[in-house]
Amino acid sequence: MQEDNFLVTPDLYAGKEKRFINLIVDTIGYYIFSFIVGLFLGVLELIGLSGALDFIANMGVLGSLVFGVVVVTIYFCGFEVPTQRTLGKFITKTMVVMEDGTKPTFQDILIRSLCRFIPFEAFSFLGSEGRGWHDSMSNTYVVDIEKFKAKKESQNELDQIGVPQDID
Template sequence: MNQIKYTVTPDVLASKGIRFANFIMDYIAQVVIGIAIVVLIGLISELTGSYGLYELVIESEGRLSDYIFGAIILIIYYLTIETLTARSLGKYITKTKVVLYDGSKPTFNEILVRSLCRIIPFEQFSFLGEEGKGWHDSISKTYVVDIAKFEAKKAAFDDLDEIGRIGE
């Protein structure tokens, strides 16, 4: 007998509004982390009298160095938290999470691809399409789902699958 597997459907996906809220909350978290790192570097530089890292990170002028600093924070933020929990701070607040097409938790490599894709210039505008899926979702083949809808639908699917196995 053919085994039917669960797949994520559009009705369990997080809305564009929720995705935007996730983006804003995660961006604020990254800014706070960036400020904390700058303060920490400043304190360490003052305490040690060594200003090499301070000059490299804080006093460097130019948008490229700012972009690189921000990109490093972004990658570390998402890679760490989404690898461990499949959720970022914004996703915790909005009760959403990242899953694969079959509802399973993404691996480190999938989260790495997802995180790296976020630094593609203008990636945020990729949500303007009708599907409401960003490039970091499409390229990494991941989905952001509403946990309550996702778990209810997956439970119903598993129950039906169990019923189907009883008749075998």
């Protein structure tokens, strides 16, 4: 399928309601993920490998902040790099794409994930388009999957008009 002339347009964007649900579900998701990381470190402590837990306990406020950023970034990258979706996006049937409809690279998702830590980033959705800074700074879009697939299929069919078909 050609991607050359496909363009993500505002009619494909996930609505603000879905984006809000994504925020809530993913917040719960990364708290659960953080809890699992803590459980894993606790198990390591129980089997006698206390170095990691001691390191975390002694890292101070800045170290704890950095550790939290790393855990949240792993949550978002761990989901969005392979699937283009997080837990919230699975529930709302949305996904992350580039402007031409292609899958974002690891770098795109990493930038997107790190931009979430910009102060007041959550308020960036209040604009008319409903795209947050983590979307615009990474040049990514969160789209409604059904609308996206329908437009891609229509575009592909239009691209096939006039193209000779092989008849077997």
